[in-house]
Amino acid sequence: MNNSLAEVHPELVSEWSEKNLPLKPDEVNAKSRKNVWWRCGKCGNEWKSVINARVKGTV
Numbered sequence: 137m138n139n140s141l142a143e144v145h146p147e148l149v150s151e152w153s154e155k156n157l158p159l160k161p162d163e164v165n166a167k168s169r170k171n172v173w174w175r176c177g178k179c180g181n182e183w184k185s186v187i188n189a190r191v192k193g194t195v
């Protein structure tokens with residue numbers, strides 16, 4: 137998939153929560169307004185946020 141989150145922002149892939157599976161970061165557009173789960177790599181905290189917002193760095 138072109139312009140996927142994994143392709144455009146590979147640094148966010150490590151924060152992609154397993155709660156989103158089977159949906160994977162290479163299957164969503166980096167500008168998607170989909171609300172998905174993220175997992176902090178440091179403390180393991182999980183939260184929901186819109187993909188496009190994370191890409192912009194606002195959340």
Ligand SMILES: [Zn+2]
Binds near residue numbers: 176177178179180181
């Ligand atoms: Zn944390």
